[in-house]
Amino acid sequence: MLPPRPTNRFMLPRCEGCGKFHFYPRPACPHCGGARLAWMEPSGRGEVYSHSTVHRAPSAAFKDDVPYVIAIVKTDEGPHLLSRVVGVSPEKVSIGMRLRVRLGDRGPEFEPEA
Numbered sequence: 001m002l003p004p005r006p007t008n009r010f011m012l013p014r015c016e017g018c019g020k021f022h023f024y025p026r027p028a029c030p031h032c033g034g035a036r037l038a039w040m041e042p043s044g045r046g047e048v049y050s051h052s053t054v055h056r057a058p059s060a061a062f063k064d065d066v067p068y069v070i071a072i073v074k075t076d077e078g079p080h081l082l083s084r085v086v087g088v089s090p091e092k093v094s095i096g097m098r099l100r101v102r103l104g105d106r107g108p109e110f111e112p113e114a
Contacts, residue, residue, distance in 0.1 A: 002027075002037045010101045010108050012079060014040040023079035044101035045113065046075040053090040069093045073110050087111035 002025050005011055012021045017034030021042055028035050051071035057063040069085040071093065085093050086102070086109045099110035 002039065005039050008103065009041060010044050010103065011039040012042050012075070012077065013037050014042075021075070021077040021079055023081060042075060042077045046073045046081075046099055046101075046110070048072075048085065048093060048095050048097045048099065049074040049080055050095065051085065051093050053093075071110070073099055081108075084109045085111070 002013055005025075012023055013025050014021045014037070015029035015032060015034045016036040016038055018029060018032040020029065020031045021040070022030050027037075029037065049072040051069050053067050053069050054062075055067050057066050062068075067090050069088075069090045071083060071085045073081050073083050073085075075081060084104070084106075085099065086104065088111065098113040100113050101108050102111050103109075
């Protein structure tokens with residue numbers, strides 16, 4: 001079983017048996033079934049696998065953010081994550097665009113690699 005995730009860092013569960021990252025957190029590795037899991041810091045890099053632009057705020061907390069991009073990011077380590085893409089206008093986001101993680105006010109977000 002995983003201990004609590006460290007805060008203020010981008011971390012993913014990783015199996016100490018087979019060495020593979022996975023997401024979402026679970027009690028056993030989905031790759032090998034091992035139970036020796038730990039939170040590890042991945043590279044923080046990946047690419048846009050799929051994306052959509054949000055034009056209507058789902059709540060008042062997001063009203064100043066629209067339009068914004070929600071994407072499935074395929075991390076270089078393998079797991080796919082649902083996240084916001086920031087630092088680029090929505091029309092410039094494309095499948096395959098290289099991204100890097102940044103810790104935003106609402107947690108991890110991704111921005112284009114420089």
